[in-house]
Amino acid sequence: MKTNDIILQTVTKITVFVIILFSIHLFFAGHYYPGGGFVGGLMTSGAIVLLLLAFDMKTVANVLPIDYKHLIGLGLLFAVGTGLGGLLFDVPFLTHAFTSVNLPLLGETSLHTAVLFDTGVFLVVIGVTMTIIQTIGEDE
């Protein structure tokens, strides 16, 4: 018997966007307010998990055709790559740099290479969480 999940699915479609927006906010707030790559990534994967609950695995895999194991690798490359950048300028590994840029819409914004490192963390957290959940979910 097929159960009818229309309420769950409709609410999910709306809520997922709110959750993802909140997680992106948390991610970018990390430098000045509580938040950062870890909790941002965890919340993004929370949104994907909600999709998994409301729909089935195949649908979600169609919507988000991502190999999460590669996402882990990509995130690690981001993090290590940011560190390696320091080597180009003859300073120790993981030395960060920042500068203030006047962006058209956002105004005076400080851009920091630590954000790139955080992006790595963000991607690895999503990759690891989703790999764990998918592997357990697909297990028979």
Add this chain to the structure above:
Amino acid sequence: MNNLIIMPILIPLISGVLLIFFSKNIQIQRWGAALSSFITMIVSVMLVQQVKTEGIQTMDVSNWEAPFGITLVSDMLSAMLVLTTSIIAFTCIIYSFRSIGEDRERFYYYPVVLFLIVGVNGAFTTGDIFNLFVFFEVLLMASYVLIVHGGTKIQLRESIKYILVNVISSALFVITVGFLYSVVGTLNMAHISERINAANQSGILTVIAILFLIVFGLKGAIFPLYFWLPGSYYAPPSAITALFGALLTKVGVYSIMRTYTLFFNHDAGYTHQILSVLAILTIIFGVIGAIAFWDVNKIIIYNIIVAVGIILFGVSVMTPTTLAGSIFYLMHDMIIKAALFFLAGVMIAITGTSNLRGFSGLIKRYPGLGWSFFLASLALAGIPPLSGFAGKLLIVQGGFEGERFWGAAIVLMSSLLMLFSVMKVFIHGFWGNPRTFEGEDKVPVGALMVAPFVLVGLSVLYGIGTEVLMPYIIKAAETLSDPSIYIEAVLKE
């Protein structure tokens, strides 16, 4: 400022990450892993040379000065251990080509091995106590994966015990670091050492010293805490056991060496006495295990425990002679244990059993295997021209100078029993009536023998070239016996 220090950590890390993307292509996996571990080896040689010519190398990661940021420190001891690790990693990867099986290779085997090397090299290089914990976790996570990799029944059972023990010891590690931090208020090792000397004779520091001994003793398998090791190391395939036997316990031993020489000098009469008693008991229980078993792997596994005891006895005496001996013996033991596990792996591949009663007369058809096992056994016991001799000699000599007659005598006696345990393998396995074994023709003995040949050759050279190595070892022992050299290099006062 010196980015060479971090290269032995970074190269395996980057190549491990890159290999994640090509998990199904075995050729890329194999050659990528071999290439990266080879480059790591070359970089480590350069690092040793640099430490030799320019003294202790430090690097403040992300350019924050010493007590505030994380500092990586390469003194002679850590540089040489990194070099030994890289050599073993390279041979292990070569050995894995033909022994580990394609199913395992396809499932992220090489990336995990490389991550293990990241953890080990990092733990040897770091100058920050919490960073040491993090690198311990990196290598432990990788070892959890490797111990269960393949998912046979025995591996599943043993990995549960292994993970349980290590999770508990890691929690204890964090608690201990917490205690230490609440007392000294810093995590940088050089700074901790300075503060402990300034605090002078506080009882809580002695408690912390013993807690560290328990933590690292669980990782490095000393006497009452070695119970998990024989079962866990018995489970995985021989390439992985070799990696574990050569590297993992030695990281624990290195950490005891580091903390007990750098931090806890204030109450040496108490702490080092306990270390000394435990080391001797470790030797005794290790040799009992080594002579009791009729199983090739079990015999070598118990020999790991004996070696841990011998090295720590050298550390507990704390004279420059015994420290040099311990360092000598530590590096020798890493090489020879890997070689012995590789050789045992070849024997098991040929005969299909690790029970000594199940085979005999191997030397008739496999003389190369037989004689290299013979050489490795002699090196293990410490017969003069080979590698185990100089280290044990220095430890015994220092033991007598320090008037630890019982300890030194037990170290001497243990050599005899170690020799007996491995000669038992040689006599029963290689002599006697040649037998034929099912499927032995399919075993690529020639390809498998490359790695053990390299290591046994290295151990012979290590023994013959004692004179060449001595300046390096003495330099390493100097830093250990005089912490102020280390502190000055890190804090740049």
